[in-house]
Amino acid sequence: xxxxxxxxxxxxxxxxxxxxxxxxxxxxxxxxxxxxxxxxxxxxxxxxxxxxxxxxxxxxxxxxxxxxxxxxxxxxxxxxxxxxxxxxxxxxxxxxxxxxxxxxxxxxxxxxxxxxxxxxxxxxxxxxxxxxxxxxxxxxxxxxxxxxxxxxxxxxxxxxxxxxxxxxxxxxxxxxxxxxxxxxxxxxxxxxxxxxxxxxxxxxxxxxxxxxxxxxxxxxxxxxxxxxxxxxxxxxxxxxxxxxxxxxxxxxxxxxxxxxxxxxxxxxxxxxxxxxxxxxxxxxxxxxxxxxxxxxxxxxxxxxxxxxxxxxxxxxxxxxxxxxxxxxxxxxxxxxxxxxxxxxxxxxxxxxxxxxxxxxxxxxxxxxxxxxxxxxxxxxxxxxxxxxxxxxxxxxxxxxxxxxxxxxxxxxxxxxxxxxxxxxxxxxxxxxxxxxxxxxxxxxxxxxxxxxxxxxxxxxxxxxxxxxxxxxxxxxxxxxxxxxxxxxxxxxxxxxxxxxxxxxxxxxxxxxxxxxxxxxxxxxxxxxxxxxxxxxxxxxxxxxxxxxxxxxxxxxxxxxxxxxxxxxxxxxxxxxxxxxxxxxxxxxxxxxxxxxxxxxxxxxxxxxxxxxxxxxxxxxxxxxxxxxxxxxxxxxxxxxxxxxxx
Amino acid sequence: xxxxxxxxxxxxxxxxxxxxxxxxxxxxxxxxxxxxxxxxxxxxxxxxxxxxxxxxxxxxxxxxxxxxxxxxxxxxx
Ligand code: SF4
Numbered sequence: 001x002x003x004x005x006x007x008x009x010x011x012x013x014x015x016x017x018x019x020x021x022x023x024x025x026x027x028x029x030x031x032x033x034x035x036x037x038x039x040x041x042x043x044x045x046x047x048x049x050x051x052x053x054x055x056x057x058x059x060x061x062x063x064x065x066x067x068x069x070x071x072x073x074x075x076x077x078x079x080x081x082x083x084x085x086x087x088x089x090x091x092x093x094x095x096x097x098x099x100x101x102x103x104x105x106x107x108x109x110x111x112x113x114x115x116x117x118x119x120x121x122x123x124x125x126x127x128x129x130x131x132x133x134x135x136x137x138x139x140x141x142x143x144x145x146x147x148x149x150x151x152x153x154x155x156x157x158x159x160x161x162x163x164x165x166x167x168x169x170x171x172x173x174x175x176x177x178x179x180x181x182x183x184x185x186x187x188x189x190x191x192x193x194x195x196x197x198x199x200x201x202x203x204x205x206x207x208x209x210x211x212x213x214x215x216x217x218x219x220x221x222x223x224x225x226x227x228x229x230x231x232x233x234x235x236x237x238x239x240x241x242x243x244x245x246x247x248x249x250x251x252x253x254x255x256x257x258x259x260x261x262x263x264x265x266x267x268x269x270x271x272x273x274x275x276x277x278x279x280x281x282x283x284x285x286x287x288x289x290x291x292x293x294x295x296x297x298x299x300x301x302x303x304x305x306x307x308x309x310x311x312x313x314x315x316x317x318x319x320x321x322x323x324x325x326x327x328x329x330x331x332x333x334x335x336x337x338x339x340x341x342x343x344x345x346x347x348x349x350x351x352x353x354x355x356x357x358x359x360x361x362x363x364x365x366x367x368x369x370x371x372x373x374x375x376x377x378x379x380x381x382x383x384x385x386x387x388x389x390x391x392x393x394x395x396x397x398x399x400x401x402x403x404x405x406x407x408x409x410x411x412x413x414x415x416x417x418x419x420x421x422x423x424x425x426x427x428x429x430x431x432x433x434x435x436x437x438x439x440x441x442x443x444x445x446x447x448x449x450x451x452x453x454x455x456x457x458x459x460x461x462x463x464x465x466x467x468x469x470x471x472x473x474x475x476x477x478x479x480x481x482x483x484x485x486x487x488x489x490x491x492x493x494x495x496x497x498x499x500x501x502x503x504x505x506x507x508x509x510x511x512x513x514x515x516x517x518x519x520x521x522x523x524x525x526x527x528x529x530x531x532x533x534x535x536x537x538x539x540x541x542x543x544x545x546x547x548x549x550x551x552x553x554x555x556x557x558x559x560x561x562x563x564x565x566x567x568x569x570x571x572x573x574x575x576x577x578x579x580x581x582x583x584x585x586x587x588x589x590x591x592x593x594x595x596x597x598x599x600x601x602x603x604x605x606x607x608x609x610x611x612x613x614x615x616x617x618x619x620x621x622x623x624x625x626x627x628x629x630x631x632x633x634x635x636x637x638x639x640x641x642x643x644x645x646x
Numbered sequence: 647x648x649x650x651x652x653x654x655x656x657x658x659x660x661x662x663x664x665x666x667x668x669x670x671x672x673x674x675x676x677x678x679x680x681x682x683x684x685x686x687x688x689x690x691x692x693x694x695x696x697x698x699x700x701x702x703x704x705x706x707x708x709x710x711x712x713x714x715x716x717x718x719x720x721x722x723x
Contacts, residue, residue, distance in 0.1 A: 233690040233718045236656025244655040248717035251654065251695075274658050274667070473701065474693050474719055490701075525691070525719045590698060 003213035004066040004540040005029055010108045010130055012123060014197050015056055015115030019130050021108075030543065031630065033550075034065030034109065035515030036092055037557035039081030042112045043090070044560060049567045049640040053085035053189075054171060054196040056116035062103075062162070062202065065515035067540045069104035069210045069298070072218070073225050073527060074520025075536075076101040076298035078162070078179075079512055083564075084188040084459060085196075086173040086360065086415050087436040089574070090564040091188030092459045093357075094512055095162075099179035099204065101298035102160040106206030117198040122163075124154070126205045135200035140166060142353045143181045144320050150203055163201035164191045165355025167403040171195055172413040174360035174438075178352055182295075182305075182322025186357035188437060188459050189415075213542030221536055225527055226301060234527045237519065238294070238302040242326035243273030249326075250334075253591025254446040256439070257334040258389055259363075259370040260432045260580065263443050264589025267339035271329045280341055282307045282319055295322065297517070302527070304519065308345045315342040315396065321349035324358070327463075330441035331362025332399075336369055337389030347399045354403035360415060363438035365398050367416040368408075370430040371423070381423070383407040432578040435460040435570075442468060444577060445586055445594040448493045449501040451601060452608050455575045456619075458561035464518050467504035469497070471524035478529045482507060482547065493600055498608040503551070510554030556629045559621045562614065563634050567641040572619030575605065620644050647710035648672050649682060654717040660686050673708070680704040682714065692716050 001007070007029075009022040032038040039061030051057040060082040067075045078100035084091025103111075107128035120135040138146045143165045151157050161179060168175040168191030175191030176184040185191075212218050229235045237244065249255040250268035257265040269275060278284060281293025295305035306323025310316050324332070324344055332338060332347045351358045365387070371377040372387040379386065385394050385408065401409025411419045417436040420428040432439045437460025444451035447469040454461040472479055473487040482503055486496050504523045507530055511521055514537065520526050521533040528536065530547055537545055565571070577596070585595040609616045613625035623645050626635055635642050650670050653660055658667035671685060679694050679702055695715045696702050708714070 231690055233656065233692070236659060236690075236718065237720060239659075240656045242720065245720045247654040248715075251715055251717075273655065468719075470693065470701065470719055474691070519720070 001211060002026065002029070003542045004070065004210050005034070005109045006104060006107055006208065006210070008108050010111040010125065012111060012113050012130070012132070013115045014113065014117040014121070014199060017132055019132070029066055032556070033510070033514050033537070033553050034068070035063050035077070035079040035513040036081055036509070037513035037553055037560065038110060039063045039079055040557055040560040040564070043081055043083070044564060044634055045637070046112070046114060047083060049638060051083055053083040053088065054192060056114070056197065058083045058193055060113045060190065060193050060197070061110060062113070063110035063515065064100050064104050065513065067536055068515055069101040070212060070218070070540050071299045072222050072536060073300040073302060074517035076300070077515040077517055078103065078185065079515050080177055080185045080190040082190060082193045085171070085192045086189040087460050089435050089460065089568065089570055090458050090561045091190060091193070092512070092561070093177065093185035093187045093190045094464070094515070095177065095179060095183050095185035096297040096517060097180045097183035098298045099160040099162050099183070100515065102206065103204045104210060105208050106204040107208050111202065113197065113199065116196065120198050120200050122201040122203055123199065124203050128206070128208065138200050139169060142166065143178045143355055144318065144353060146201060147181055150201065154203065156205055159203050159205045161201050161203050163355070164195045165353060165403070167354040167356045168192055168195035170403070170405045170413065172356055172402060172405065173415045173418065174357040176351070176355050176357045178355045181320045182352045184352065184357065186359065187462070191355045210540070212540050214539045217535065217539040221532060221539060224532070228527065229301065232527050233525070234302055238304045239290070240273040240277050241304045241306050243271070243276050243306070243324065243329045245326050246272040246329060247274070251590065252446065253586065253589045253594070254443045255334050256330060256441050256443055258337050259335055259366040259430060260439065260443070260578065261370070261584065262587045262589065263446055263591035263594070265334040268334065270339035271333040271341060271344065273326070276306065276323070276329070276341060280308050280345065281323065282309050300517070300520070302519065310342055310345060313342070314393065315346035317346050317349040321352040324348040327441050328358040328362065331359050331366065332395060335362055335366035335441070336395050338392050338395055340392040343392035343396050346396050350396070350399045350403060356403055359440050360438045361399060361402060363432060364402070364412050364416040364419065365395055367430055367432065368398070368412060371427045374430065376425045376427050377423070381408060429579060432580070433461065434577055435574050437461050439578065443591070445581055445596060446591050448491055449497045451493070451577055451581070451596055452498065452604055453501055453505060455577045455605065456608065458558070458565050465505055465508050466501050467508070467523040472500050475524040478524055481529065481531050482523060482551070493604045495607050498604055498611055502608060502611050505558065506551045506554035508554065509558045510550045513553050513557045552629065556631065559626060559629055559631060560634065562621050563626065563631065563641055563645070566620040566644050567638050569644070571644070572617065575619055618644065622646070647677070647708070649708055650713045651682070651686070652713070652715050653686070654715065656718060657688065657692065657716055660688050677708050678704065679706050679708065679714070682708060683716070688716065691718070693719055
């Protein structure tokens with residue numbers, strides 16, 4: 001029996017109800033290490049070029065990594081990969097909680113899903129076995145209700161459920177996969193993919209704990225984590241959660257406000273993590289938030305998840321739907337000019353209840369608000385809802401309408417890029433999308449290397465795909481470990497910053513393949529740095545990997561994703577940023593006047609392509625690069641790709 | 647010299663709650679950012695900006711009236 005992983009991959013064909021188990025060799029695990037890279041292997045092998053993202057041929061891979069389920073902070077993550085209905089490119093979404101570890105305990109490292117069931121079903125994976133069960137009685141239910149029903153039906157309170165809510169059933173293009181009713185594999189519409197397959201949920205339960213190759217070293221690493229919680233500042237991060245970054249983001253002029261027209265929100269304090277902790281977390285009345293208002297993922301001592309509850313009033317919210325992250329307080333908050341924390345908590349709960357990505361949902365509403373402010377949308381379009389900046393009731397109402405695809409929500413459920421195509425009238429000028437995915441709450445005008453990552457990332461604008469600029473200067477030791485020793489001045493967009501972007505992108509890509517938490521293992525502020533990531537992988541698996549091999553896994557996954565897009569005919573022309581980031585200087589605060597220079601940006605983009613060994617004209621990966629990563633088969637097996645890659 | 651300090655995010659806990667992360671410190675003689683952090687008993691990795699300017703090193707010497715922002719970096723969310 002292998003160490004760390006189970007050695008078993010489940011394959012489910014929903015069209016034929018056929019279920020098979022594959023047992024790949026160790027070399028397979030060593031090549032991909034799990035998560036996103038492993039999922040890409042199956043997507044490239046099994047999804048035909050040009051497949052409809054919402055059709056039966058789109059393969060959905062749900063993958064853990066080789067260390068998932070071992071008792072150490074930051075390992076319980078699951079990656080979902082499939083073609084995205086939001087972007088038409090490859091899609092990818094990560095999520096944590098208890099589901100990933102429990103899936104490993106159920107006896108499988110991953111499940112690869114294809115086809116479409118003729119009727120709603122759920123997949124029940126338990127103790128090394130799997131079966132499809134009828135889900136007609138669950139269709140239409142919210143995530144909380146579905147989870148409650150499944151616990152009764154399967155007579156087990158300790159099952160874990162990864163599911164779609166009504167938004168996934170309604171094929172909202174940014175529908176998410178939700179576990180624990182409050183953790184999301186949020187981005188790129190993986191919930192809509194699962195919904196299109198008539199698959200309501202994947203339910204797991206098991207007792208097969210992973211075996212650890214070197215328990216002594218592993219124990220030392222656990223202890224190191226506990227001993228360094230305070231010194232790394234990660235205990236404070238756990239206490240105030242991701243919303244704790246709001247105030248510094250705002251001070252640095254990097255808090256997206258009014259649909260990215262400003263980096264400073266005059267009411268930032270109202271949506272900050274300190275206020276959220278002191279006045280909104282469950283238990284705050286008795287100063288008992290640590291007990292009642294914080295939650296965690298399997299075996300993680302950080303406890304950064306929020307638990308909120310609003311007992312009554314228009315924004316009534318059940319604690320089972322968790323609490324907002326920084327991305328959520330920003331997209332529903334400052335993006336929309338909203339400072340009402342109760343409304344943000346409620347919108348967050350609606351997203352978790354119906355299964356939607358809070359980033360795309362909030363940002364799409366913010367886009368509509370700018371269209372309204374510019375007179376491009378009126379009450380006639382919105383069914384009488386006044387989409388003015390700062391209108392908290394309208395924002396919450398719109399969130400619900402999107403999930404249900406009702407009224408104007410039907411158009412916004414397409415995501416902002418498609419909505420702009422439907423509406424026309426120049427509304428595309430206000431988009432903040434890259435490849436059709438709405439930008440998260442970190443500003444490329446302020447952290448400039450992000451401008452290239454947002455544009456080139458194969459699954460659209462993403463903030464977890466590389467380290468952010470300030471990390472280079474602030475963490476010299478950790479940067480040195482991955483070969484970065486030449487930090488640049490703020491706002492630099494030169495060759496060295498492109499190297500920083502690419503190398504840290506490879507590390508983030510490996511983190512998403514090992515399927516570990518970006519707050520625990522990473523390039524800069526995290527509890528365990530990249531050096532400890534190597535040690536954890538070796539202690540668990542018994543391998544002798546090093547940082548070079550880990551970075552190569554990340555580069556492999558990134559190139560597989562680019563190759564997927566190339567196969568779809570998508571290359572450099574899709575590596576774009578929102579127009580207004582070049583045309584409209586930011587207003588107010590520390591980033592007043594900041595705007596990207598198109599010429600400088602194009603030059604940086606070409607530097608980045610060259611560093612990646614991608615064709616500067618087309619943006620496609622070179623054959624040489626793919627072959628050097630052991631990916632020659634991707635070209636050989638895909639005719640459409642062999643035509644564009646040389 | 648008097649230095650106005652604003653601690654942000656989780657760092658607010660290094661001051662009494664009622665101060666909401668803000669304080670004015672009186673330091674004697676020549677003081678650096680490292681001295682200031684010592685005074686505040688901040689012993690974790692932080693980023694410091696002075697007078698709305700670029701982030702400064704620990705050895706940076708403060709002058710009377712400086713406004714200092716102290717925060718931790720988190721690049722996710
Ligand atoms: S740091 Fe937070 S998100 Fe990451 S594993 Fe721990 S509790 Fe989960």
